Amino acid sequence: MINVWKAAFAFVLVFINIQISFSQSGGRVSGRVVDAATKAPVDYATISIFKAGASSPFNGISTDPKGMFVLTGIPAGIYKITIDFLGFQKRTVDNVVVTAGGNTQLGTVELNASQTTLNTVNVTAKAPIVENKIDKMVYNAANDLTAQGGVAIDVLKKVPQVSVDIDGNVELQGNANIRFLINGKPSSIFGSSLSDALQSIPASQIKSVEVITSPGAKYDATGTGGIINIVLKDSKVQGINGTVNLSAGTRLENGSANLNIRSGNFGAGAFFSGNEQLNSTIYTSNNRTSTNAANNTTTTLLQDGSGTTKRNGYQSGLNFQWDITKHDNLTGSVGFNHFANSNTGLTNQQQLTMGLAGILSNIQSLRNSASSFSAHSTDYSLDYKKTFKKEDRELQILYSSSYGKNTSFYQQQQSYLGGLYPTSASIANNPGKSNETDIAIDYTDPLTKYLTLETGLKTVIENYSSNTNTDSLLANGNYGHNANQTYGFNYSRKVYAGYISGSFSLFNKALEGKTGLRYERTNTSADFPGTNIPGYNTFAPSFLLSHKMKNSQSIKIAYSYRVERPDYGDLNPFYNISDPHNISTGNPNLKPEIGHNYELGYSKGFNSGASFTASLFYRYNTQDIQAFSTYYDTLSIGGTRYNNVTLTQRYNIGSQTGVGANLYGSVPVGKFNFRTNVQLGVRSNSTQGLATVSGFTYRINLNASYEFPKNLIAEVFGNYNSSQKNIQGTRPGFGFYSIAVRKQFWNKMASVGLTTATPFSEFVNQTSTTYGSNFYQSNLRRVPFRSFGISLSYKFGKLEFKKGKDENGQMSVPDPGN
Template sequence: MNFKSSISAIFSILLLAIISVNSFAQNAGKGKINGKVIDAVTKLPVDYATISVFKQGATSPFNGISTDAKGTFVIDNIPAGDYKVAVDFLGYTRTTIEHVIVTEGIGTPALNNILLAPVQNQLTGVTITAKAPIIENRIDKMVYNAANDLTAQGGVALDVLKKVPQVSVDIDGNVELQGNANVRFLINGKPSSIFGASLADALQAIPASQIKSIEVITSPGAKYDAAGTGGIINIILKDSKVQGINGSVNLAAGTRLENGSFNLNMRKNNFGVNAFFSGNAQLATTGLNSNNRTSTDASAGTTTNLTQSGNNTQRRSGYQSGLSFNWSITPKDDLTASVGFNHFGNHGNGFSSQDEFKTTTGGATLYDLLSNRISDSRFHVNATDVSLAYKKQFKKEGQELEILYTTSYGKNTFSYFNEQDYLTGGYPTSGSRSNNPGNDRETNISIDYVHPFNKTFTLEGGAKAVIQNLKNVVNTDTLLNDGTYINNANQSYGFNYKRQIYAAYLSVSTSLFKEFLDVKAGIRNEYTNTSADFAGVTIPGYNTVVPSLTFSHKLSPTSSVKASYNYRIERPDYGDLNPFYNISDPHNISTGNPNLKPELSHGIELGYNKSFDGGANIYFGSFYRHNIDDIQQFSTRYDSLNVNGRVYPDVILNQRSNIGTQTTVGANLFGSVPIGKLNLRTNMFFASRTNTNPGISKVTGLAYRINLNATYQFPHDFTAEAFANYNSSQKGLQGTRPYFFFYNIAVRKQFMNKKASLGLQAANPFTHYVTQRGTTFGPGFNQVSIRQVPLQSFGVTLSYKFGKLEFSKDKDKGRDKEDNAMPQGDGGR
């Protein structure tokens, strides 16, 4: 029996054991607090009122809940003791009940008919200033609330991600989660085709001011797609479910980046509309680069030194817009529809001087070839996302049915041009140009059902179909000696790629040993069928069984521990498979690999979380991950490379490959400490990664990330923040990835009753360039690359919130409030 089969068998036995033990578990050992909240004037129930439970003498609650549609609430698992219960709802005066005594195993008498008195002086407009904490650590995810982040507000999504626990971002926008680059990205819990074409460009097209929060899910349960061996990152965009008309405008102007966003929310009774538009532009920035490569050809007895030095100018721009509708058909039936339009692109042009010097092993010069190369590359994507969701809640609390349909259509084009003029050797000018249009269509249909049998046992199940269709055309022209171009038939072609994934899952959530241990166990089955018209390539269908298991235990009302295991899969994406050759630099060519196999991963996590009455919080986690058929870029040196009929000399070919196995062991530490009006946060990540390849010696390297954040609240609504981030270098199979240091500062002044704010930001204010030195080596070559990337920028931001919020006491008309908890989307399925 192989490792995968053993894990599946153990998981099945464990799942049966959990269900069996649950039938004997008794709901004893701790008490509960329950009651009902009503309007003191109308005597109608107050739904969605906030119930907070405090330990006597504490200033922060340790537990809480919201009332249901009937105004009732139940808070279980309360240790015996003396508590204070506070009841709040916007437009009402707070009600506090002192000395609520909970007795072990018995509970407390029901707090029936808690009266909330309406505020006498009714306001014509209400501004909500409640603030969620920057970091929320939940049982299944970690949430970073970007709306409260000052230093990132003038930037883009990548600037926010640099501050999220367990996430690393390098200078090129490559994102890793717990040291793994294979991350599944979602927007509002739903997939989008904008991530398939170029992840880094897509993340640079989303303004930070448009992001409400970012959810990090490192151990997804059975309900989530199995894709992404590193886990899931879910970007939640801003929205509102408050009655009335309200919105916000955010503008940022700077020396390197400009962006803006506009949100408009309208809700009347049970119908709401949300519209938004956001866009950004990275102004032209020029970086410097150099590359030095030494290559040896033992069979020919020669050594080649290639030196390249030049510059590259980059521009980026993008926008997003969307419209969503929400209709609460009945208090138990909810229908949501949305459509979004996305566009982003980049344009780069560069100049490079080259010296190719070839000698014999004895030192005799064979040739010294000098040349200049100019290049130009352009990339743009247009994508449309459409979704329709229906949610049904039943009479039994927690029983829900949800049906979701999403479809995403993307149209992308990549083109390049290069021309090389030889200063010595008498060679004619050479060059090529290529245009690579394609489109991507993905449709997801899912159904999920949740059934709570009792307060400690819940069963979830569902099914999903994912249908993907990729089409691509490559047109390549070659420069002739007379200066004209002719189509190169050997490098012009088209292909179709289709993939269908059919999935079903089942999971249980339960409490064992008198609610001592909370358990969530699940199993998901995904069948993948793929077809492609790549010449000579056949992709067989395969079935993947994905188990997941999570244990959690509350050590106290303010501390908990968690342990989890999951099994994940990383299927090769469009960019990995596309056999198109990017020859914008003829000495450094990249292409896809249609023969890639999926990457498989086993992951184990342990975590501890502790909150303190003063507002401090600490989280420590450790993890182990083992990847099989790990997908990484692999570089191979060729003395001459034949690309569809044309020969290119002294080439490094970069191609994604299944390199073997990768094992990562790491730890993450997050801490937040308020000291008066000063708040200090730190996030540290350490990981040791071992790569094993049959043809290369085993390589182990240590990587770490440390960031520090300090926020100070001055009088008169004036706030200052400073942030610094350091990513260490990383040793890999074929070289080292450069280290990265980034810092920024920001100040913000709020005015007009906090409806408006003005901010100033500075990124790397004392360093114009960030120097990146990386190495690459392999059989027959050794290469050192140095880049100087301009990251210094100064900017100003302006934010304004407008609108009038209306509240109705008529239950039949509905009542909404600002939700401080983060929306769950569709669970990232």
């Protein structure tokens, strides 16, 4: 397979060379947009090009963070170009002459600031839902209608290349080992329970989701699946402004509020958001058959019951931005996060054992169980950025730290019918702490017009601690301390890293690339018995090459070396015995997973506003971390014997290969807009001692919206994730659809929306299987998914784009944001 990809890359390089020669037939228009007062670059300004006499543009682009833009593949002719951005007066450049194969340079275009208030803002241009950039894909969640009133999980279901199952487990290009960030920074909240953390962030707080499938050397090497960065909403405009969002529904309620204040060179913001998932009852049916060759017996375990689940969470935070001087900027933030879930259940159980002589035993029991999990984290960050007289030279120093506290709890009691066996029960608490501190220094220097150097150093210090306290039911009916199931666990990991990276461009930026090497030294210590993890070195190269062709086409190839270090949930040796027949625990001896990611991508934009993106990917992981289930007739844990048990634990099981394709398209038709995303792939797992298992999987979704008169818009979204084979069975498929409408009023300062998900079906049925050398298990879950909801949003405040003065008396304007 590696040889196939080498051949494919060689073909792409030849193709690029051919395309460079053909791309000269279309003309190019380039330039740079700056603030007329401060000469600072204007990021995200809208560049539109019009044919002679036309009232609508036939092509366009947004400026990059340096204010630069390049329009390619423009037929020879005379055109009009407009430059527009919120808070600035629109600039028009007439009689722009474009020649075949030529490069028309507009030079530096200056925009003059305007002054307006919120209730008179009229923005006609908006960012597309999905943007393809050289090293990442951006999903602009602020324009996502059906996710309104939902949570981060609902937004991620819409993001190309990302798949989410019904329990909130996320995969990127078929890989679940993803590095999640908030505003580009880590948070200990993700290491506790990723699914719960993502279900505690309201969608109304999310500005965009950045998907980085082939991270460069500047990024941590962590995450074999890549990086997903959740960017929360903020505002950097002058004045006082904010938003309030409320939603209520049959399954979920949430609310959020933002307040931003900026005067001159200083700004501050605060936000609070919270949500609660109302009680929902899940019905389960489990059937497991196991064999014991030693005594020629077969045991069948039937479990039939229901459980009630409830979730809640909140986030809040403060931040500030201070432009100390023209070249010195300081930003800081503190955030508070919390989420919790609780489950109670009642299960009827029958354990039937058959031998050569017939029925040996028939044990019937009733299990009452309860479990809960809660997590709190506090995140701090301080970021200093210094620019220089030389354009784009930059020094950045970042300190961030995250402190987390979490608690797991379970209790269970099994009562046997007929009084043949005594009642058994246990209660366990598992409080824990986690801390991650990052210190990073990054330096960027444009050595030439076509070559930029980046280098930096970083230290990551992580500490985890966990304590387990267990009480067991005694013969006298009281609970007593179980010393054999009481223990502590401390884990420390330090990562020291350095990198060097270069960005280059050739042929008038028709060919752009990034290449780099990152080195990381990891030292690990743990005080759990039998745990010994030696230190190791990681050399992580990365490479990306992008070619812009005529007719708004581009093609890119990329490679990145990644590692997946186990997190708190993977390592914690706490035994969850809320179901004594199905026990799970962590593994302190896990080694890091190693990943090699290859990607080939193509994108094209059309004059109509339509776009198409296709990517092929190949991933090869060694020391692959996956959950594995083992059946035991009898399992001893801390001196207590449990019968007829499946133990699930994470291991470095072998290697995994993933090959697939992702297709995304967006087509506007009048007031309609259609978007679709299709992901196809084959995943193979090779495990020592077991046969290689390969499974085909696919994900497809369709989004359609229509804009009615008077600021009314409606949207329909449907999604289906197929079932898939894994190393021990099958993972269930998952399908749903949702409908939403939104009405804006009061000059778009307020809106009201209605949403519904699967309105004609109360439950989603999921069937999964698990098997091993001596057992086979099937499981049916009926998960409630139907919901109805209403959401309200209100914007307030005055937005003034007037200029302040820095300490040198120079005029300055903060970068406008959403």
